[in-house]
Amino acid sequence: MSNRFRLGGDLNVNRLGFGAMRLPSKDGMGGPARDPEAGRAVLRRAVELGVDHVDTADFYFSAGGVVRANTLIREALHPYPSDLVIATKVGPVIGPDGLSHGAPGDMRGFVEANLDGLGVDRLDLVYLRIGAMTPPHGESLAERFEALAALREEGLIRHLGLSNVDTGHLAQARAIAPVTAVQNHAAQGDEADLLAACEESGIAFVPFFPVGGGRELDDERLAKVAARHRATVPQIGLARLLASSPVALAIPGTGSLSHLEDNMAAAAIVLTDEDLADLS
Numbered sequence: 001m002s003n004r005f006r007l008g009g010d011l012n013v014n015r016l017g018f019g020a021m022r023l024p025s026k027d028g029m030g031g032p033a034r035d036p037e038a039g040r041a042v043l044r045r046a047v048e049l050g051v052d053h054v055d056t057a058d059f060y061f062s063a064g065g066v067v068r069a070n071t072l073i074r075e076a077l078h079p080y081p082s083d084l085v086i087a088t089k090v091g092p093v094i095g096p097d098g099l100s101h102g103a104p105g106d107m108r109g110f111v112e113a114n115l116d117g118l119g120v121d122r123l124d125l126v127y128l129r130i131g132a133m134t135p136p137h138g139e140s141l142a143e144r145f146e147a148l149a150a151l152r153e154e155g156l157i158r159h160l161g162l163s164n165v166d167t168g169h170l171a172q173a174r175a176i177a178p179v180t181a182v183q184n185h186a187a188q189g190d191e192a193d194l195l196a197a198c199e200e201s202g203i204a205f206v207p208f209f210p211v212g213g214g215r216e217l218d219d220e221r222l223a224k225v226a227a228r229h230r231a232t233v234p235q236i237g238l239a240r241l242l243a244s245s246p247v248a249l250a251i252p253g254t255g256s257l258s259h260l261e262d263n264m265a266a267a268a269i270v271l272t273d274e275d276l277a278d279l280s
């Protein structure tokens with residue numbers, strides 16, 4: 001299975017990428033700030049180690065917006081390597097009262113905030129992120145996705161994706177514009193139909209929380225295979241994800257250089273048939 005994938009048919013990326021949510025704060029959104037220089041160092045090292053797909057959002061920031069993921073990415077990596085793909089998400093608004101969702105008319109402002117934050121004229125991949133932690137079955141995304149499709153037609157976005165969706169949402173969106181990637185919760189457990197739909201159409205499947213989302217991946221099967229490979233449990237979690245499908249992309253998030261090195265080393269782990277049987 002190739003370790004690379006063509007996002008949208010034209011953006012050739014390493015299937016092992018990087019998620020930037022943990023850089024501004026350990027809890028991802030709104031928590032105490034992490035050291036911004038450490039975050040910039042992690043981003044630079046990630047690119048040195050072969051990351052060419054970074055996942056971010058304008059709403060990834062520490063308490064009070066003091067440290068922001070997009071700013072760290074721009075400061076660390078701009079001018080960007082020509083092959084670096086930066087994917088971002090729009091839809092949610094993080095305010096004093098918690099999470100709410102933008103209306104179709106808000107999409108332009110969201111896209112412009114990402115263009116400004118990242119310092120680019122066009123965004124490589126923009127996911128429409130809907131719902132809370134599970135897909136909001138039956139909720140229409142049509143008007144919001146149409147607004148993003150219009151911004152794509154305008155040249156502000158190269159590719160569109162969806163996050164936290166079901167197969168119905170995917171079909172609804174695809175009737176409006178091409179969908180390049182789907183980003184859903186890694187441990188949802190009922191994603192087989194969605195993954196099959198992605199595989200059938202060459203759409204990337206990019207699970208979030210690939211190494212547990214801040215909770216230790218507590219799984220005897222992973223631990224058994226990790227011991228066999230003298231690897232860590234998160235490494236085997238990533239190797240399993242990459243082995244699960246040629247359209248599966250991993251975006252582990254970390255603010256730690258040593259965790260980054262560990263995560264990137266997972267690409268070299270070749271799972272045997274015995275491993276895969278033990279993990280199934």
Ligand SMILES: NC(=O)c1ccc[n+]([C@@H]2O[C@H](COP(=O)([O-])OP(=O)(O)OC[C@H]3O[C@@H](n4cnc5c(N)ncnc54)[C@H](OP(=O)(O)O)[C@@H]3O)[C@@H](O)[C@H]2O)c1
Pocket residue numbers: 018019020021022026028055056089129163164183184207208209210211212213214215234235251252253254255256259260262263
């Ligand atoms: N679409 C969505 O709704 C959505 C939601 C959540 C996240 N995301 C995206 O998905 C990316 C990945 O998700 P995530 O960062 O929340 O979860 P994750 O990658 O599963 O886990 C990150 C957490 O695990 C720790 N960690 C990372 N590598 C480790 C290792 N090798 N050993 C031990 N601990 C390790 C990190 O702590 P340290 O920082 O201390 O290493 C951090 O607390 C995010 O960065 C974001 O880009 C999208």
